[in-house]
Amino acid sequence: MQIKNSAVSMIIEAENQKELEEIKLQFLGRSGRLTLTLKGITKIPAERRATVGQLANDVKDVIEDALEEKNLALKSQVSNQKKQSIDITNPGIKPDIGHLHPMTQVLNEVVDVFKSIGFQTADGPEIETDYYNFTALNMPPNAPSRDTQATLYLDTHDSKVEPGQILLRTQTSNMQVRIMEKIKPPVRTIVPGKVFRVDDVDASHSFEFWQLEGFMVDKNVKMTDLLGTIDYVLKKLMGEKTKIKFATTNFAFVEPGIDTYMECTVCKGKGCGFCKNSGWSEIMPAGMIHPNVLKAAGYDSQKVTGFAFAIGLSRLVTLRYGMDDLRLLTNPDLRILEQF
Numbered sequence: 001m002q003i004k005n006s007a008v009s010m011i012i013e014a015e016n017q018k019e020l021e022e023i024k025l026q027f028l029g030r031s032g033r034l035t036l037t038l039k040g041i042t043k044i045p046a047e048r049r050a051t052v053g054q055l056a057n058d059v060k061d062v063i064e065d066a067l068e069e070k071n072l073a074l075k076s077q078v079s080n081q082k083k084q085s086i087d088i089t090n091p092g093i094k095p096d097i098g099h100l101h102p103m104t105q106v107l108n109e110v111v112d113v114f115k116s117i118g119f120q121t122a123d124g125p126e127i128e129t130d131y132y133n134f135t136a137l138n139m140p141p142n143a144p145s146r147d148t149q150a151t152l153y154l155d156t157h158d159s160k161v162e163p164g165q166i167l168l169r170t171q172t173s174n175m176q177v178r179i180m181e182k183i184k185p186p187v188r189t190i191v192p193g194k195v196f197r198v199d200d201v202d203a204s205h206s207f208e209f210w211q212l213e214g215f216m217v218d219k220n221v222k223m224t225d226l227l228g229t230i231d232y233v234l235k236k237l238m239g240e241k242t243k244i245k246f247a248t249t250n251f252a253f254v255e256p257g258i259d260t261y262m263e264c265t266v267c268k269g270k271g272c273g274f275c276k277n278s279g280w281s282e283i284m285p286a287g288m289i290h291p292n293v294l295k296a297a298g299y300d301s302q303k304v305t306g307f308a309f310a311i312g313l314s315r316l317v318t319l320r321y322g323m324d325d326l327r328l329l330t331n332p333d334l335r336i337l338e339q340f
């Protein structure tokens with residue numbers, strides 16, 4: 001028993017194959033402790049010989065099993081260590097490097113295209129007064145045209161501001177009169193930024209989205225200048241083969257007004273949920289600036305004319321990448337963002 005206990009505890013503590021081999025020799029070798037015990041069995045009285053012999057053989061089995069078990073354990077330990085060891089010839093682990101959001105990438109491109117044809121870029125406030133967002137743009141209080149832009153108003157409780165006078169801008173057009181008040185014609189400006197409307201979120205609508213307002217005022221600016229500008233810009237951004245169509249429409253701050261449609265890139269014109277099965281996506285409402293807007297800015301509408309347009313930037317990004325859902329643009333999931 002003593003032999004068994006000391007052998008097993010030594011085996012458990014063995015740290016490598018060499019030590020294990022030595023333990024084996026010490027107990028089971030030719031002159032090992034257990035071997036000698038077995039050899040000496042003949043000197044034991046005959047009546048006890050069978051019992052002692054059986055006991056010695058059991059101890060031998062236990063020691064052999066313990067040796068085998070420890071042997072396997074040491075081997076797997078060695079192979080694990082090999083796996084963990086560092087191969088310095090391996091290429092290093094690359095740190096994750098981010099990139100610009102698809103929205104910013106497209107925005108930068110749009111700005112570059114307009115810059116190449118002489119448009120300056122301006123920024124403006126997202127919190128706006130009713131005057132610049134509506135009234136100055138030929139949408140006086142109670143004008144039915146306001147109904148098309150469900151508006152988020154700020155609470156003016158406990159302030160001197162009349163209720164309904166401060167709002168989240170519904171359009172980047174809020175900058176038209178602000179800029180014209182400061183600059184004399186000729187003016188060529190774009191205003192990219194976020195706009196806000198009361199809207200249910202679905203694949204092609206959101207309460208917050210990006211727009212890019214643009215306008216030009218000078219002597220003799222004509223509708224054909226507007227159509228040419230839209231055609232040039234959209235084809236630069238979306239490819240020369242992009243199909244574009246115009247339709248007449250009505251907006252309060254332009255006269256006449258047009259709407260620009262681009263063939264849906266999600267379904268290639270066949271019709272899908274994103275384009276409400278029309279095969280076309282409304283991308284750029286536009287028109288000739290209404291004389292009342294020019295007047296509000298202090299311009300002489302007899303001497304100068306101008307055009308204005310608004311690009312649905314968020315929609316342009318989804319169309320550009322064939323995304324079928326506007327909500328992907330505000331999803332922070334890296335598995336989505338890494339694709340662009």
Ligand SMILES: [Zn+2]
Nearest residue numbers: 264267272275
């Ligand atoms: Zn479609």
